[in-house]
Amino acid sequence: MTETLSSAAAPSSQSEAPLLEIRDAAVALKSGNRTMVSGVSLSVMPREVFGIVGESGSGKTLLTRTLLGLQDDAYVAAGSVRFDGRDIPAQGYAASARKLLGHSIGFVPQDPFSSLNPSMKIGKQITEAIHLAKGWPMGAEKTREAAIRLIGEVGIPEPALAFDQYPDQFSGGMRQRIVFAIALSQDPKLLVADEPTTALDAITQRRVIELILDRSRSHGLAVILISHNLELLRQSVGRIAVLYGGQLHTIVDAGDIGTRTVHPYAEALFACIPTREKELADIRSIPGEPVGAGFGLTGCAFSTRCAYAEPVCRSAPLPLNERLAPRFSACILGRGA
């Protein structure tokens, strides 16, 4: 499965324009102007399934939410974002990004228990999203039909019945499907899912991830899947961007992790995880503690824990992915490049 996915998800031809281009993006907090994430450059192709991995405090959620215009206490401090051939203006960035979120970009947040309105029926929440996306009026009956079709498409049994139910009548996995249906109601080109399955059981988690991947395949939907679970991403996406301490350290083919020399942090992070294939001897922890985003050092944030680190790693500026290369290693020593 991994093989077919990676080939399908990899950029198909050089001529096709990326759906999303992020150039040298930095995110800072509004209070104190502290830079939390910096130097992130990457591109996502149409129909691609792209992963972002990072431990807690790596800045993955802050970066994503700020770029989508959802984070009230942070702003895009530098860099540019281009979506579907158009730059998102730096002036009034958050408002422009949120407009896209209502039309071309769907978002599935982490917690299915707090992202739905508990006092509003499922059907109403979906029809409201359809109205917002496709304009008012579309006709009540037609909207209802569209909503019921969507509820069915995300795999909720008896869609017509579910239409008139409240969120608390559904399990976590079913609620996440409802959130997914709302995200799909605008027929987006890009779906951003931030830890969509962290709160869910293993069996439910697998189903929700497969649902997202199926939709991507059948509708040509590009997906950015954000997770702390490198093994989940390795099995689900084509390329993975690895964040650590608010820096972009590498963009790597999922299939190369565990099989080839990759960036030292990607390598070390994978060595931490017990997977199906591993024995106890294959698991190696990373010494020390993770540094959080906004660590305020120069050089490579991982250099304090890296097995390969040399003095230069702490002082040299971290290389940037200026040309938006599909594969990239920011290792100062050139490992995994």
Place this chain on the structure above:
Amino acid sequence: MAETPLPMVELQGVSKSFARRLFVQNRSFALRGIDITIGRGEVVGILGESGSGKSTVANIVTCLTGYDGGIYRFKGRDIASFTRRERFAFKSDVQIVFQDPYGSLNPRATVRASVMESLLLHRRDLDKAGRMERADLLLEEVGIPASAGDRYPHEFSGGQRQRIAIARAIAVEPELLVCDEPLSSLDVSIQAQILELFVRMIRERALTIVFISHDVNVVRLICDRVYVMNQGAVVESGPARDVLSNPKNEYTARLLDAVY
């Protein structure tokens, strides 16, 4: 591991319900009559998803909660007929490490004091200097420098706090250590560190461990035997490697298929 004739823990048909008292049909069973045996020196995994009842097992084994039916024998003695003296001894024989290292340490005590506290009760032979020395030794053993013993829990990271909780648990040399999801609230790279600490302790200290977890791969790697739980019942048990590579039960198979 060699089995002694008398198992450390024997749960026979133990059940527990959180009842809405009057209406029997409204009873939600946390456990529906489970049998679990833990031999001396074994590392036994209890594997299950949230709501499977695995944490209830941890709480019953450590006597943090009662049970409604069945028998719990500890080292051959029914705990319901424990004398006061036995009940006191049980508290040092059985120790627990919780999931949340932020909630399980007293925020107003230095970490050395936290480790020393249980020694005060259960190691009456030690004087203050002896307790202090032993606490520092234990902290060093789990990877916390003794010089940090005067600090308070909030000055440590989650992984370090979990190390301190482990030091406190093994301070009284328990015969049984119950670990309730000890890795789950930690970052990926820190999980591996604590996992390595467990592996080292298992090798060096001949502990009997009940390892409660939802992580199939961790249980497969460190446990001798496993009980797989679903909806308050044990659905499959056996040697961890066999069960988790060749499941006989339909639920276990589905769980293994789903795990990344």
